[in-house]
């Protein structure tokens with residue numbers, strides 16, 4: 241495995257994103273993390289956030305155990321509180337084809353939040369199948385399958401503190 245982003249690179253960028261998000265949400269922000277991949281990003285982002293924030297979680301199925309998108313997204317776990325009238329930031333690990341995020345944004349927008357924005361640690365623009373708005377992007381990467389910092393391959397490697405490329 242080859243390290244693509246070191247622990248230090250990630251921590252610096254996550255702090256910048258937290259400051260940017262806090263600046264854009266002076267009344268506080270409700271972070272909605274997408275399980276399982278975003279759990280590490282969410283925990284670092286929330287702890288680096290200078291302003292008020294609350295957190296909630298959703299789980300969706302997208303890829304099963306493979307490495308390519310089926311385009312089929314299903315809600316496995318829904319939020320535990322209402323988002324109507326609130327400032328929401330979806331916290332995602334990675335936008336690849338964009339299908340999962342598009343679906344999530346549609347679901348949450350239908351619940352009438354005041355603002356709905358999205359933070360993704362990683363983006364692979366060359367893989368995009370749908371154009372999806374992402375206001376906060378940590379790093380733009382090439383079309384490589386990556387693991388670590390919450391991201392898995394068949395449920396492995398989520399605990400790595402850095403991001404690495406597998407299959408090279």
Ligand code: IMP
Nearest residue numbers: 277309335336337338339340385386391
């Ligand atoms: P999308 O619907 O194709 O944008 O896929 C988004 C989801 O696929 C992410 O939330 C990840 O769970 C997973 N995914 C996409 N690319 C990778 C990768 O390189 N490594 C690990 N998981 C990935």
